[in-house]
Amino acid sequence: MGVVYEGTHLHLKRKVALKVLHPHLVAKDSMTRLRREAVVLAKMTNPHSAQVHDFGIHRGMPYIAMELIDGTELADVLVEQGFLPLPRVVNIVDQVLDVLSSAHLLGIVHRDLKPANLMLCKTESAGEDFVKVVDFGIAFLRDQDEPRVTKQGQVHGTAAYMSPEQCRGLEVDARSDLYSLGCVMYELISGSPPFVSDGSIEVLSAHLYRQPLSLREAFPEREVPAAMDAFVLRALSKQREARFSSADEMRKELARAHTESGLRAARPPRTPVASQAFESLLGDADLPPIALLELEVDLASRDMLLTTLGASAVRSVRVQEEDSLMGYGLVMVLAHNAQQALTVCKKLLEAPHVPPVVLCGPEDDLELMTTSIGIGIHDYIPLPLEPVDVARKVLRILRRHGKAVS
Numbered sequence: 001m002g003v004v005y006e007g008t009h010l011h012l013k014r015k016v017a018l019k020v021l022h023p024h025l026v027a028k029d030s031m032t033r034l035r036r037e038a039v040v041l042a043k044m045t046n047p048h049s050a051q052v053h054d055f056g057i058h059r060g061m062p063y064i065a066m067e068l069i070d071g072t073e074l075a076d077v078l079v080e081q082g083f084l085p086l087p088r089v090v091n092i093v094d095q096v097l098d099v100l101s102s103a104h105l106l107g108i109v110h111r112d113l114k115p116a117n118l119m120l121c122k123t124e125s126a127g128e129d130f131v132k133v134v135d136f137g138i139a140f141l142r143d144q145d146e147p148r149v150t151k152q153g154q155v156h157g158t159a160a161y162m163s164p165e166q167c168r169g170l171e172v173d174a175r176s177d178l179y180s181l182g183c184v185m186y187e188l189i190s191g192s193p194p195f196v197s198d199g200s201i202e203v204l205s206a207h208l209y210r211q212p213l214s215l216r217e218a219f220p221e222r223e224v225p226a227a228m229d230a231f232v233l234r235a236l237s238k239q240r241e242a243r244f245s246s247a248d249e250m251r252k253e254l255a256r257a258h259t260e261s262g263l264r265a266a267r268p269p270r271t272p273v274a275s276q277a278f279e280s281l282l283g284d285a286d287l288p289p290i291a292l293l294e295l296e297v298d299l300a301s302r303d304m305l306l307t308t309l310g311a312s313a314v315r316s317v318r319v320q321e322e323d324s325l326m327g328y329g330l331v332m333v334l335a336h337n338a339q340q341a342l343t344v345c346k347k348l349l350e351a352p353h354v355p356p357v358v359l360c361g362p363e364d365d366l367e368l369m370t371t372s373i374g375i376g377i378h379d380y381i382p383l384p385l386e387p388v389d390v391a392r393k394v395l396r397i398l399r400r401h402g403k404a405v406s
Contacts, residue, residue, distance in 0.1 A: 003019070003020050003300070004017055004018065004019045004020075005017075005018045005020065006018070006068060007065070009053055009054065009065055014053075015068045016053055016054075016065045016066060016067070016068050017050070017065075017066050017067065017068045017069065018063055018064070018065055018066075019063060019064045019066065020061050020062070020063045035055070035062070038052055038055040038064045040108055040136040042055075043106050043108065044099075044102065044103060044106070044108070044136075045102070046098065046099045046102040046103070048095050048096070048098055048099035048130075048131050048132055048133055049099050049102070049103070049132065049133055049134075049136075050066045050067045050069060050132060050134055051066065051067040052064060052065070052066050052067075053065045053066060053067070069119050069121060069132050069134065070121060070122075071119035071120050071121035071122070071130075071132060072119065072120050073115065073116050073118070073119060073120075074092070074115040074116070074118040074119070074120055074184075074188075075114070075115035075116040075118075077115075077120060078115055078187065078188070078191070079391075082191045083187075083188065083189060083190055083191035083222070084188050084189070086189065086224070086225075086228065086261070088129065089185060089188045089189055090254060090258050091129055092118070092120070092129055092131055092188065093181065093184075093185050093188075093254060094251060094254060094255075095129075095130070095131035096113070096118065096131055096133060096181055096184075097181070097247045097248075097250055097251040097254065098247075098251070099131075099133045100133075100174070100177055100178075100181070100247040101246070101247040101248050101251065103177075104174040104177070104246065104247055108136070109172055109173060109174060109176060109177055110133070110136060110177050110180075111166070111172060111176065111177070111180075112135060112158060112161075112180075113133075113161060113177055113180035113181055113184060114158045114160070114161045114180070114183075114184060115184060115187065115188075116158075116386055116389070117133065117134050117135045118131055118132070118133060118134075118184070119131070119132040119133075119134055158389070159200040159203040159204055159207075160183065160187075160193040160195065160196070160203055161180040161183040161184060161193065162180065162204065162207055163175075163176040163179035163180060163207070163240070164179070164207050164208050164238050165240065167204045167207050167208050168208070169366065173240070174246060174247065175240040175243050175244070175245070176240070177247075178235055178243055178244055178247065178250055179235060179236060179237075179240070179243060181235065181250075182194075182232055182234075182235025182236045182243075183236065185232055185235065186212065186215065186232055186236070189215055189219075189222060189224060189228075189232070190215055190218065190219045190222060191219075194206075194212035194213075194236060195207060195210065195212065198378060198379055198393070198396060198397060199373055199378065199379045199380070200369060200373075200379060200380050200381075201369065201370065201373045201380075208238070211238075212233065212236050214229050214233060215228075215229045215232060216229045225257075225260070225261035227256075227257040227260040227261050228257050228258070228261050230257070231253060231254060231257040234253075235250065288327055288328050288329035288330075288355075289313055289314070289315050289327075289328060289329065290309060290313055290314045290315070290328065290329065290330045290331075290332060290394065290398075291315055291317045291325055291328040291330070291331045291332070291355075292305060292314050292315065292316050292317065292332050292334070293316075293317055293318070293331060293332070293333045293334070293344070293348075294316065294334045295333065295334065295335040295336075295337065295340050295341065295344060296334070296335065296336050296337065300384065301334055301360065301383060301384065301385050302334070304385050304387060304390070305332070305385070305390065307387070308387040308390055308391055309390070309391075309394060314332075315328075317331075325348070325351065325353075325354055325355060326353060328355050329355055329356075329397075329398050330355050330356050330357075330358065330394065330397055330398060331348060331354070331355055331356070331357045331358070332358050332360060332394075333345060333348070333357060333358070333359045333360065334360050334383075335359065335360070335361050336361070336362060336383070338361065338362060338365055338367075338368040341359055341361050341368065341372070342368070342371060342372065342375070345357060345359055345372060345375065345377055346375055349375060349376045349377075356378035356379075356397050357376075357377050357378055358377070358378055358379045358380075358381060358393070358394075358397070359372050359377050359379075359380050359381070360380075360381045360382075360383055360385060361380060361381075361382065361383065362382070362383060365382075368380075369382075378397065379393060379397070381393065
C-alpha cells in the first residue's frame with residue numbers, strides 16, 4: 001500500500017521508519033487504511049508492537065513515522081533455515097500471543113499474521129528472538145466509533161495463513177488471528193504451512209474443507225510431542241468455537257503443552273535464501289526464462305521481481321504474435337485494472353503452447369482472483385508483491401513445468 005523509508009525525526013532526533021503513501025496511490029480507501037494503521041498502532045503500547053511517533057500529510061503525501069525496527073523477518077529465517085527447533089518456536093509464539101492479547105483487549109484484530117509480518121530483533125535482555133509484530137495495515141478495529149475500511153464479502157490476508165471465516169469473506173474476531181498463528185506455528189515446526197498448492201484458490205479451499213495432517217503424521221522425522229501436535233491442531237480447527245477462546249487461553253495452553261512435551265532442540269537444515277536459490281536454480285541451462293508482461297508501468301513491482309528472481313532470468317515482453325511466448329517457462333502478468341487483466345490473460349491462454357500464466361493483480365479482488373483461476377490462470381498473486389512469496393511460488397512452478405517446455 002505504501003513505501004517505507006528510513007528517516008530521522010527532526011524534533012525527536014531519532015531514527016524512524018517512515019511509511020509514505022505516494023500521491024498516485026492516495027485513493028480514499030488507501031488514505032483511510034493508512035490512517036487506520038496509525039490509529040491502531042497508536043493504541044498499542046505492548047513492547048512487541050511497533051510504536052507510532054507521528055502521523056500527518058506532507059506535500060500531499062500521507063505518512064506515518066514509527067519505530068524503526070532493526071531485525072529480520074521470520075519468513076527470511078525460514079527460507080534460510082528450513083524449520084526451527086521446538087523450544088525456539090514456543091518462545092516466538094508465546095511473544096506473539098502476548099501482543100495479540102493486548103491487541104484483542106483493545107478490539108484490534110490483525111488479520112494478516114504470517115512469518116513476513118513477524119520481526120526477530122536482537123536485544124541484550126531477550127537475545128536474538130525478541131519478536132515485533134508489524135503491518136497492521138488491514139487490522140480491524142471493533143470499536144463502534146471507528147468506521148469500517150472493508151466490507152463483508154471482501155477478502156483480506158495471505159492465503160496460506162487465512163482462517164476459514166476470512167476465506168469466506170465473513171466478519172472476523174480474535175479467534176481468526178489464533179488460527180493464522182496456528183498456521184505460522186505449523187510452518188515453524190515443519191518448514192511448510194498446513195496447506196500448500198500452486199494456486200491460491202486451492203489453498204483457500206483447503207482452509208475451508210480439508211483437515212490438516214497432524215505434524216506427527218506428516219513429519220515424523222521432527223519427533224513432535226503429542227501434546228504440542230494436539231495444541232497446533234486445536235488452533236487449526238475449522239469452527240472457531242473449537243479453537244482457543246482467547247490469546248490468553250492459548251498462551252496458557254502453550255505453556256502446558258511445553259511442560260508436557262520433553263522438548264528436544266533439533267538443528268534445522270540450512271537452505272539457500274531466496275535470491276541464492278534462484279541463482280542456483282535459474283543458472284541451470286535446462287530451465288527457460290520468465291516472461292514479464294506489464295499492462296501498466298509498475299516500477300516497484302518490476303524492481304522487486306528483478307531483484308528477487310535475477311535480472312538475467314526475467315525478460316519484458318509484448319505479446320503480439322501467437323508464438324511470441326515460445327521458449328519461456330512462465331509468464332508473469334502485472335496488472336492493476338481487472339478487466340484489462342482478464343482480457344489479456346484470455347488472449348494469452350488461447351495461444352498454442354503457452355507456458356503457465358501467473359497474474360499479479362489488485363489485492364483483495366476476490367472476483368478477479370476467482371475468475372482468473374476459472375479461465376485457466378495458473379496462480380494469482382496480489383499486489384504489492386512480497387519477495388519470499390514470489391520466490392516460493394515461481395520456484396515451485398518452474399520446478400514442475402520449466403523443464404517440460406524448455
